[in-house]
Amino acid sequence: MKITFLTYNLDPRNGWGRLARETTDGLKARGLDLELLSEINSDHPYPNEKNILGRGLKAISCAPKIRRFIKDADLIHSWEGNPYSITAFLSALGLGKKKIITTTGAYSVQPLYRPFTKLLLTLAYKNADRIVCISQYIKDEIDKVIPGLSTIVITPGVDYQKFSGDRFEPKERFILGVGNVRRRKGYHISIPAFGMIASQVPDVKYYIAGKLDVSFYTRAQELIEQYNIKDRVVFLGSLDDSALKKLYLSAELFILTSINHGHHFEGFGLVFLEAAAAGLPVIGTKGNGIADAIVENKNGILVEQNDIASTAAAILKILTDTNLRRKFSKESVQWAKDNSWDNMVNNYLSVYDQVLNVNP
Numbered sequence: 001m002k003i004t005f006l007t008y009n010l011d012p013r014n015g016w017g018r019l020a021r022e023t024t025d026g027l028k029a030r031g032l033d034l035e036l037l038s039e040i041n042s043d044h045p046y047p048n049e050k051n052i053l054g055r056g057l058k059a060i061s062c063a064p065k066i067r068r069f070i071k072d073a074d075l076i077h078s079w080e081g082n083p084y085s086i087t088a089f090l091s092a093l094g095l096g097k098k099k100i101i102t103t104t105g106a107y108s109v110q111p112l113y114r115p116f117t118k119l120l121l122t123l124a125y126k127n128a129d130r131i132v133c134i135s136q137y138i139k140d141e142i143d144k145v146i147p148g149l150s151t152i153v154i155t156p157g158v159d160y161q162k163f164s165g166d167r168f169e170p171k172e173r174f175i176l177g178v179g180n181v182r183r184r185k186g187y188h189i190s191i192p193a194f195g196m197i198a199s200q201v202p203d204v205k206y207y208i209a210g211k212l213d214v215s216f217y218t219r220a221q222e223l224i225e226q227y228n229i230k231d232r233v234v235f236l237g238s239l240d241d242s243a244l245k246k247l248y249l250s251a252e253l254f255i256l257t258s259i260n261h262g263h264h265f266e267g268f269g270l271v272f273l274e275a276a277a278a279g280l281p282v283i284g285t286k287g288n289g290i291a292d293a294i295v296e297n298k299n300g301i302l303v304e305q306n307d308i309a310s311t312a313a314a315i316l317k318i319l320t321d322t323n324l325r326r327k328f329s330k331e332s333v334q335w336a337k338d339n340s341w342d343n344m345v346n347n348y349l350s351v352y353d354q355v356l357n358v359n360p
Helices: 015-029 057-061 063-070 081-091 115-126 136-145 187-200 214-226 241-248 270-277 308-320 322-338 341-356
Strands: 002-007 033-038 075-079 098-103 130-133 151-153 173-178 204-209 233-237 282-285 300-303
Touching: 002 015, 002 063, 002 081, 015 033, 015 075, 015 270, 015 341, 033 063, 057 063, 057 081, 063 081, 075 081, 075 341, 081 098, 081 115, 098 341, 130 136, 130 341, 136 151, 173 187, 173 241, 173 270, 187 204, 187 214, 187 308, 204 241, 214 233, 241 270, 270 282, 270 322, 282 308, 300 308, 308 322
Parallel strands: 002 033, 002 075, 075 098, 098 130, 130 151, 173 204, 204 233, 282 300
Antiparallel strands: none
């Protein structure tokens, strides 16, 4: 079986790249022949990865060039709706190729609300043999605009061994957030929420790991000053997996209060599975893909978006209830074990077989 992948990159340091790379590794380990086409080279390029894709007008103009890379493929797998499924659709016209699309977030939904991209993306979706959504939320959002598509949900997995282990004893107690420091990640909610309960847990700090957006970082600092928690919130910048693992295994709980902005949203939230593998209770938000990354009231708490008071209450509840924290921690470990990359890859193999009628 030969498959051509179209993706942004295969960089394990971001959610999009990690998803594509872990799937690639798993499929290669099972003997599949993969052609890897990406838009940008990362600092960790994959062997034989070809950096030839584009977006905007280039997503259309590069289609003839892509055509020669797919002519011998049994199946074309696009990792995101816009632009890669559009490029795949155009480059495969007349070739009779089977096509699968994995939709991972806003770029599979937001373009459906712009006339030109809606036209192209609708053609790509309707001509796909299967559309895999990484969360039920994405599936529902696509179905609102184009009902009747062949959509299924396959959630991402986690490398349990990579993030599990014995706890580190930290120098100080802290709660942890991991994600780029920008508005959509909801730090303008979680920082005030922490500020509201900071006096009730005076020995706890809030560590935040992620690339800083300069404009939003200024807003974050204003909130920190407003709630008088300047010495309680620590920005760590971008970290590698080794450093993140140590943080996960040292923290009291994990929190990321992502918000929807227009049709931009959290597609799933791999960091919640990473935190779960380390045995952390988790706090996330409703109304996006995070609902598929958390088992509500079993390994964590889901709060309404933009609700500072409810977020503060959830933090305090977990920090002050030792029995609840232990229960959530135990459930998190099991949840992570149940959601491995191997399970996800097996689900994709099943889809490939169905589409190609290998086992009719």
